[in-house]
Amino acid sequence: MKLKVKEVEFSYASVPVLKDVCIELAESEMLGVVGPNGAGKSTLIRCIDQILVPQKGNILLDNRDIKEMRLMELAKKVGYIPQSTSQIFPATVFDTVLMGRRPHLGWRSSEKDTGKVLEMLQLLNIEEFAMRDINELSGGQQQKVFIARALTQEPDVLLLDEPTSNLDIRHQLEVMDIKKNIVREKELSAIMAIHDLNLASRYADRIIMMNSGEIFSAGDPVSVLTPDNIKRVYGVEAEVNNNNGKPYIVPIRPVRQNGNDGRS
Amino acid sequence: MTSSTETISGIGTERAEIKAQYKKFIGRKILFIISSLILIFIIAGVAATLGSYPITVTEVYSIIFHGLFQNAGTNKEIAVWNLRLPRILMGISAGVGLAIAGTMMQGILRNPLASPFTLGIASGAGFGAALAIILGAGVVAGEYLIIGNAFIFALIPTFVIIGLTRYKRATPETMILAGIAMLYIFSAATTLIQYFAEPEAVKAVVFWMVGSLGKASWDAILPVSIVLAVCVPLLMWKSWDVNVMGAGDETAKSLGVNIERTRITVMIIASLLAAAIISFTGAIGFIGLVAPHMCRMVIGGDNRFLIPASGLFGAALLLVADTIARTIIAPVILPVGVITAFMGGPLFLYLIMRRRREYW
Structure with a gap:
């Protein structure tokens, strides 16, 4: 196992957000985390990268507890891809991607770092934007820049926080295809928090469905994305069709909320 | 991926092209830094010729050069070495320090409005000075009463802000709001003691608060330059993390940066820098806010280049302002703080109107 999350609990000001979460992630695996708003998807992602520190439980990376790692050491192994930019002051795409070398370099950046940046810009096909300001790019282009930055970290695990929520359908597919290919080719493991159940079904090897901070169901897309699970977790009546072996979800209507055990 | 279908040579030229563009961008930043440095030398040379005692530019440079090896003898030498040069050097130090402090405060707080003023440092110093001038009381006694008092009170807002972060996370919002609260508290306290003070003392406080280079002397330059020599390299060293x-x-956290520790460390260093300068010159406004923004517009936001660039540019700006302050209604010398605000305000408005986007 590449990554193990063991009995992790996290609360914001004593409101529990994650309760006894256990996850295992294999090498070259793409794990999708789905669930309604507030289910704890993003919190889980942030705990794995020590952006938030869980109050209980352990997270093991290659059998080492990440709590015992220094931040820089963890940054060489785990890459985080945010949803959107919060850059206020100007930064070129090149410099943004170069930031990914921070865990590896001292004060000066070397030819090797520059080379890495160029390699990743080319891999993601964003060379033409290299000298543009990151804030001038569209959401889809920004996602590619963040993927490039995370890859220049040379991590083993990629964490994706709602990677598609700001994108049009073309960019959704493009960005997800790139990620899928990278996970395959570079033998990375990836965990993505994602809202779109159909994208999750299509791109994730395995899916975890969360509800109120707990894992409600886990397994391959077919066994997790069932009408019953969707009804109980989301409170939505849905039709699940078979689309080339992958479930395709058509939401129909919200269920009336009387004694619905999905949202205690 | 589409790029993998391209020919190898095609990729090679593309890479070389980006590399060349990147090198050119860095070249532009270095050029800006060098130009600012040359600008400082030119303005300093001109500034040293101005005043009641006429001296030409070439004379000034030769007097400065000779003065390095022997004591000032003639009247011209005394005017340059004992009056004009300290003022110019103080102007340069103050410009460098205030601009760099502003750059880093904006950087760590990710806020374009952060400066030694908005974080309460200037109003803390103002209160310390007012206390010393009006009540003759202070933490440090003797000749350096005003300076020492201003310095210590200037640091109080920073330590209050950092103290708060023990109870609440050190987010930019918390720190800026706490800084503004400190600004108001110290301004009110200053007004209160002015209300009960003698008119002469009130006038002295008001003059002190505007900020001027009139008190510059070799004795003042030494401590200020020591603080600069310590703080600026430390801030440069943190530039990647910022x-x-x-x-x-x-x-930033996912890239391995301990953001809260960096934020607090940089805040302390930048505050020390600003406090050291303001306690000698009074609160010279706008340099710490405007210089970083103007430099960002030209060379971008990379702090490794932005720190030296805005420091030098800030120094040039302050020298220009002081030269205007000394000549505009000569023989009356205006406090430089008035000119920086008068010059900086409209300039800043123009830049805001001219910018293309919501950011530089």
């Missing part, structure tokens, strides 16, 4: 923090707290 760059990464510009991408947001979560991204």
Whole structure:
């Protein structure tokens, strides 16, 4: 196992957000985390990268507890891809991607770092934007820049926080295809928090469905994305069709909320 | 991926092209830094010729050069070495320090309005000076009463802000709001003691608060330059981490930067720098806010280049302002703080109107 999350609990000001979460992630695996708003998807992602520190439980990376790692050491192994930019002051795409070398370099950046940046810009096909300001790019282009930055970290695990929520359908597919290919080719493991159940079904090897901070169901897309699970977790009546072996979800209507055990 | 279908040579030229563009961008930043440095030398040369005693530019340079080896003898030498040069050097130090302090405060707080003023440092110093001038009381006694008092009170807002972060996370919002609260508290306290003070003392406080280089002397330059020599390299060393923090707290953390510790460390160093200068010159406004923004417009946001660039540019700006302050209604010398605000305000408005986007 590449990554193990063991009995992790996290609360914001004593409101529990994650309760006894256990996850295992294999090498070259793409794990999708789905669930309604507030289910704890993003919190889980942030705990794995020590952006938030869980109050209980352990997270093991290659059998080492990440709590015992220094931040820089963890940054060489785990890459985080945010949803959107919060850059206020100007930064070129090149410099943004170069930031990914921070865990590896001292004060000066070397030819090797520059080379890495160029390699990743080319891999993601964003060379033409290299000298543009990151804030001038569209959401889809920004996602590619963040993927490039995370890859220049040379991590083993990629964490994706709602990677598609700001994108049009073309960019959704493009960005997800790139990620899928990278996970395959570079033998990375990836965990993505994602809202779109159909994208999750299509791109994730395995899916975890969360509800109120707990894992409600886990397994391959077919066994997790069932009408019953969707009804109980989301409170939505849905039709699940078979689309080339992958479930395709058509939401129909919200269920009336009387004694619905999905949202205690 | 589409790029993998391209020919190898095609990729090679593309890479070389980006590399060349990147080198050119860095070249532009270095050029800006060198130009600012040359500008300082030219303005300093001109500034040293101005005043009641006429001296030409070439004379000034030769007097400065000779003065390095022997004591000032003639009247011209005394005017340059004992009056004009300290004022110019103080102007340069103050410009460098205030601009760099502003750059870093904006960087760590990710806020374009952060400066030694908005974080309460200037109003803290103002209260300390007012206390010393009006009540003759202070933490430090003797000749340096005003300076020492201003310095210590200037640091109080910073320590209050940092103290708060023990109870609440050190987010930019918390720190800026706490800074503004300190600004108001110290301004009110200053007004209160002015209300009960003698008119002469009130006038002295008001003059002190505007900020001027009139009190510059070799004795003042020594401590200020020591603080600069310690703080500026430390801030340069943190420039990478501050760059990464510009991408947001979560991204910075995921790239291995301890954001809260960096934020507090940089805040302390930048505050020390600003406090040391303001306690000698009074609160010279706008340099710490405007110089970093103007430099960002030209060379971008990479702090490794932005720190030296805005420092030197800030120094040039302050020298120009002081030269205007000395000549505009000569023989009356205006306090430089008035000119920086008068010059900086409209300039800043123009830049805001001219910018293309919501950011530089």
